[in-house]
Amino acid sequence: xxxxxxxxxxxxxxxxxxxxxxxxxxxxxxxxxxxxxxxxxxxxxxxxxxxxxxxxxxxxxxxxxxxxxxxxxxxxxxxxxxxxxxxxxxxxxxxxxxxxxxxxxxxxxxxxxxxxxxxxxxxxxxxxxxxxxxxxxxxxxxxxxxxxxxxxxxxxxxxxxxxxxxxxxxxxxxxxxxxxxxxxxxxxxxxxxxxxxxxxxxxxxxxxxxxxxxxxxxxxxxxxxxxxxxxxxxxxxxxxxxxxxxxxxxxxxxxxxxxxxxxxxxxxxxxxxxxxxxxxxxxxxxxxxxxxxxxxxxxxxxxxxxxxxxxxxxxxxxxxxxxxxxxxxxxxxxxxxxxxxxxxxxxxxxxxxxxxxxxxxxxxxxxxxxxxxxxxxxxxxxxxxxxxxxxxxxxxxxxxxxxxxxxxxxxxxxxxxxxxx
Amino acid sequence: xxxxxxxxxxxxxxxxxxxxxxxxxxxxxxxxxxxxxxxxxxxxxxxxxxxxxxxxxxxxxxxxxxxxxxxxxxxxxxxxxxxxxxxxxxxxxxxxxxxxxxxxxxxxxxxxxxxxxxxxxxxxxxxxxxxxxxxxxxxx
Numbered sequence: 001x002x003x004x005x006x007x008x009x010x011x012x013x014x015x016x017x018x019x020x021x022x023x024x025x026x027x028x029x030x031x032x033x034x035x036x037x038x039x040x041x042x043x044x045x046x047x048x049x050x051x052x053x054x055x056x057x058x059x060x061x062x063x064x065x066x067x068x069x070x071x072x073x074x075x076x077x078x079x080x081x082x083x084x085x086x087x088x089x090x091x092x093x094x095x096x097x098x099x100x101x102x103x104x105x106x107x108x109x110x111x112x113x114x115x116x117x118x119x120x121x122x123x124x125x126x127x128x129x130x131x132x133x134x135x136x137x138x139x140x141x142x143x144x145x146x147x148x149x150x151x152x153x154x155x156x157x158x159x160x161x162x163x164x165x166x167x168x169x170x171x172x173x174x175x176x177x178x179x180x181x182x183x184x185x186x187x188x189x190x191x192x193x194x195x196x197x198x199x200x201x202x203x204x205x206x207x208x209x210x211x212x213x214x215x216x217x218x219x220x221x222x223x224x225x226x227x228x229x230x231x232x233x234x235x236x237x238x239x240x241x242x243x244x245x246x247x248x249x250x251x252x253x254x255x256x257x258x259x260x261x262x263x264x265x266x267x268x269x270x271x272x273x274x275x276x277x278x279x280x281x282x283x284x285x286x287x288x289x290x291x292x293x294x295x296x297x298x299x300x301x302x303x304x305x306x307x308x309x310x311x312x313x314x315x316x317x318x319x320x321x322x323x324x325x326x327x328x329x330x331x332x333x334x335x336x337x338x339x340x341x342x343x344x345x346x347x348x349x350x351x352x353x354x355x356x357x358x359x360x361x362x363x364x365x366x367x368x369x370x371x372x373x374x375x376x377x378x379x380x381x382x383x384x385x386x387x388x389x390x391x392x393x394x395x396x397x398x399x400x401x402x403x404x405x406x407x408x409x410x411x412x413x414x415x416x417x418x419x420x421x
Numbered sequence: 422x423x424x425x426x427x428x429x430x431x432x433x434x435x436x437x438x439x440x441x442x443x444x445x446x447x448x449x450x451x452x453x454x455x456x457x458x459x460x461x462x463x464x465x466x467x468x469x470x471x472x473x474x475x476x477x478x479x480x481x482x483x484x485x486x487x488x489x490x491x492x493x494x495x496x497x498x499x500x501x502x503x504x505x506x507x508x509x510x511x512x513x514x515x516x517x518x519x520x521x522x523x524x525x526x527x528x529x530x531x532x533x534x535x536x537x538x539x540x541x542x543x544x545x546x547x548x549x550x551x552x553x554x555x556x557x558x559x560x561x
Contacts (some may be wrong), residue, residue, distance in 0.1 A: 153489065176533070
């Protein structure tokens with residue numbers, strides 16, 4: 001008997017770029033991608049605009065941005081020459097699942113011409129570092145670097161559009177810190193020197209029960225008086241930079257029954273992208289979480305009104321505020337009120353970032369796993385399980401949680417709806 | 422010129438007409454021959470209608486401030502920019518449509534409230550090397 005996905009999809013066309021082999025004039029890898037895409041769409045009669053899933057070896061965000069597409073499925077698996085066969089497998093699964101209708105698998109690689117361009121035009125996963133990468137070429141002159149230098153533009157735009165203030169966003173940092181003071185695993189759990197442990201020596205590891213120079217409870221004034229990083233973003237609007245490791249296991253219901261720990265069900269999932277470089281962010285006050293959440297809620301048959309808590313990627317206070325709006329948890333321009341009015345706080349009706357968030361718990365660069373771990377702990381009722389460190393967190397009564405990760409420069413989003421039963 | 426210490430972009434075959442125009446003090450933009458919309462950054466395909474008939478046109482060099490930020494942190498900005506902090510980065514809505522990143526000239530980074538989102542700005546070019554003149558914008 002064939003498996004359920006057998007013949008659920010077919011390859012309906014194939015094409016190459018205009019200049020392959022040993023071309024006379026070098027073209028960038030990105031141009032080779034685009035030519036091949038244009039050609040296969042022309043030959044099949046499927047418009048580029050109909051593509052709703054992009055599969056490539058490291059290039060998918062750039063391809064989507066370059067084509068002005070907002071795909072529903074982005075796979076950029078890069079594991080060597082066999083990547084493209086894997087992409088076909090993944091595309092089959094995505095189509096069989098009903099997630100997408102038209103999957104693009106694409107390739108562009110200037111293996112020959114790069115000898116004559118000193119490596120320019122070859123691209124890198126994500127495009128960083130290639131001087132011919134178009135977004136890099138037209139932004140590098142202006143010196144923007146770390147994430148805060150970009151996200152500050154979104155905060156300023158939000159303030160101009162909605163009349164919000166720096167103080168409004170500071171409320172997010174204050175309430176998130178309150179959660180961290182309930183979680184001994186959080187870097188900002190307490191101020192250094194408090195508790196029964198000696199104060200830190202210079203160069204010594206900080207965080208958790210040892211405390212942090214800036215740890216413990218804070219106020220709006222603390223945030224406002226912290227030093228400017230990229231105005232209007234200040235130090236305490238910015239997430240931590242820490243170490244972290246985490247993992248989750250996912251199985252079907254039969255194996256789940258045999259697990260020693262309780263299951264938390266994946267009721268809904270969605271993903272989307274609006275751009276890769278911030279230069280291409282159309283509306284600085286909105287992210288693709290609007291689309292990824294809509295997909296996740298639809299799959300779950302639930303809505304934002306059914307969510308009893310939220311785990312929201314808070315790389316910056318502005319990320320959390322905007323995302324709360326995108327997830328439908330607050331009206332446009334009013335995301336911060338969830339924190340300011342203490343709905344998101346301990347004891348509130350909609351706890352948010354119950355671990356203390358990327359702002360005050362832990363942020364290793366990529367924070368998405370921390371979101372998953374905390375959502376699992378809350379919904380499985382194991383938040384007070386100290387685990388390896390022996391340090392319990394604060395258990396809430398939530399039975400459903402919307403989880404939203406944000407990547408790039410407010411570029412990419414993945415939304416999950418998780419439930420206890 | 423030789424003393425330009427900030428990052429200098431590398432023109433590529435797709436963007437060369439833009440950089441050629443910049444050397445003459447002109448803002449050249451790619452425009453789709455089919456849907457007549459300008460786009461930025463330059464592409465071989467129109468991001469709006471996916472036509473590959475792209476022509477280059479001279480733009481007005483006028484725009485408005487979409488949003489801005491003041492860069493204070495030396496460690497977060499690129500080589501060559503550290504000595505310039507605080508400085509004002511901004512996204513400019515072009516009169517012809519679409520948006521550019523830039524650094525604003527002629528503004529006070531220590532008084533961000535004096536800079537207005539929506540304010541009119543004009544392009545200017547700075548010679549970074551013989552081949553590359555970099556666009557900057559200044560309030561009118």
